[in-house]
Structures are given as structure tokens and as C-alpha cells.
């Protein structure tokens with residue numbers, strides 16, 4: 206058994222470890238852990254308490270993958286529900302589809318009686334309002350929301366600058382390898398923007414025969430590289446989990462233009478090995494490892510620089526995390 210979860214998963218790790226130790230299926234253990242994080246408003250980039258899009262709407266993304274059946278379930282830009290990870294799980298259970306977005310995802314969540322929630326907390330609204338007050342011209346304020354949003358995307362923010370998506374990778378007692386992700390995505394994003402968290406193959410992937418991987422940070426980069434799927438494929442072709450992760454970081458050197466920033470890559474293999482690498486990271490990236498025996502340990506990710514990133518002060522840094530400091 207093994208669990209790797211990023212630092213954002215701290216509050217859910219005990220629940221997932223408890224489930225795995227008691228013999229739960231990895232999907233159940235991961236879902237239960239992520240639900241704790243989604244419901245806690247102190248976790249500022251997942252579920253309730255996350256950051257809104259440019260229109261001050263909370264759009265949540267999540268995915269789960271069962272590495273034994275290769276079934277997945279994912280939701281993108283889901284509004285009004287507390288547990289996107291459970292809506293994703295139910296897509297896997299009840300539908301012949303793998304991914305629902307926007308209004309269709311919300312309709313499905315209503316149909317299955319998913320818990321509703323207003324996920325925008327007062328502090329996030331205040332941060333958005335501060336951004337609106339400072340960054341928009343008087344003309345834009347008068348016309349709002351009938352303004353061109355595209356130029357305002359320059360304020361889209363890497364939650365990694367503060368905290369990020371939560372990702373969980375686990376192997377249970379029976380050997381099933383599974384993955385789970387949940388996030389509010391980049392704050393101040395263009396409405397409808399999906400990051401990598403709901404994109405199977407980019408933000409996460411699991412195959413019980415070889416391994417599993419999940420990413421946080423600049424989802425645009427892992428979407429372009431198909432990062433999570435690549436890692437599992439490199440392992441299938443004989444690479445160790447460490448080499449597979451390095452190779453996927455290497456792949457990112459080919460990216461030119463677009464949004465370039467930080468990505469943290471988490472991976473485990475079917476033999477209980479793991480690797481976590483912070484691409485363009487600052488060296489302060491930590492994650493949780495539980496090896497099936499001792500207590501979960503907090504470890505530091507290895508930092509790998511692949512290119513000069515375009516990281517600039519972001520709106521959550523200026524109007525959110527940085528406020529008052």
C-alpha cells in the first residue's frame with residue numbers, strides 16, 4: 206500500500222490512510238479524503254473557499270480514475286455543489302461518459318442529489334472586489350459584465366503561488382492503483398476555463414499494472430504535454446518511476462509561448478516506489494507519503510528548472526494571499 210498526496214491534501218490524509226489501512230478500495234479512500242478538503246473553507250484552492258473566476262463565480266474541477274478498469278469520472282466548471290470529487294465518482298458509476306462540464310455537470314449533480322453549496326466565501330469575494338476596484342477602468346466598471354474579458358486574463362493566477370489543487374495517488378491492499386484531484390483552478394480565470402485537474406491524461410492518470418501520476422500548477426502545460434499519461438506510458442516502456450517523471454519534465458522544454466509556469470508532478474509505481482518533482486519550483490514544495498506501515502511523512506519535492514517561467518505577481522498574491530502583509 207502507498208499514498209502520495211500533495212500538501213494541500215493535509216486535512217484529508219488521515220481519512221484516506223485510515224480507509225486504506227482498514228482495507229477500503231483506493232477509490233473510496235481517496236474520495237473520502239478529498240471530501241474533507243473540499244468542505245473546509247480554510248483550504249483556499251479546493252472546493253468551498255477556493256478562488257473565483259473573472260466574473261466572481263466559483264467553477265470547480267475534479268477527477269477520479271480507477272487504474273484497474275481504466276474507468277474515470279471528471280467534472281469541469283461545476284457551480285453550486287460542495288463535492289465535485291463525488292460528482293466525478295458518480296459519473297464513473299452511473300454514466301457511459303467520462304467527463305461532464307458546466308450546466309450539464311450541474312444538471313447531473315442535481316439529478317443524483319449531490320450536496321449543494323455556495324462555495325464563494327466572504328474573503329474570496331472581498332479579494333475579487335479589491336481586484337475589480339483597482340484594476341478596471343471606470344468605463345469597464347460601468348459596462349460590467351458586458352466587457353471584453355480576454356485582456357483581463359493577464360491576472361489569471363497560479364494558485365501554486367499560494368497553494369494548489371489537491372491530488373491523491375493510492376494503492377490499496379488488493380493492489381488497485383487510483384487517482385483523485387479537486388480544485389477551484391486558477392483564480393480570475395476566463396469563465397469556462399478548464400485546467401488539467403479534470404483532464405484525464407493531463408492532470409492525472411492511473412493504471413494498476415504500471416503506476417499513477419497527478420500534477421498541480423500550470424495545467425495548460427500538462428494539457429499540452431499529456432503529462433500524467435506520458436509518465437505511466439514511460440513506466441510501461443520500462444522506465445523507473447523517477448526516470449518517467451524526469452522524462453515528462455524534459456518534455457516541457459519543448460513548450461513555447463502560452464502560459465508557462467510551475468508544475469509539480471507526483472507519481473507512484475505498482476511496486477510502492479514514488480517520485481515528486483517541482484518543475485520550475487522554488488524548493489519549498491512538500492507532499493505527504495504513507496508507505497502502508499508508519500505514520501504519513503511530509504517530504505520535500507525535488508526542484509527541477511526547465512525554463513525561465515513567466516511567473517508574475519498574480520491577483521491572488523496581490524489581492525488575496527498578499528493582502529495586509
Ligand code: ASP
Nearest residue numbers: 369370390400421422424
Ligand atoms: N493545475 C490546476 C489548474 O491548472 C491548478 C493548480 O494545481 O495549481 O487549474
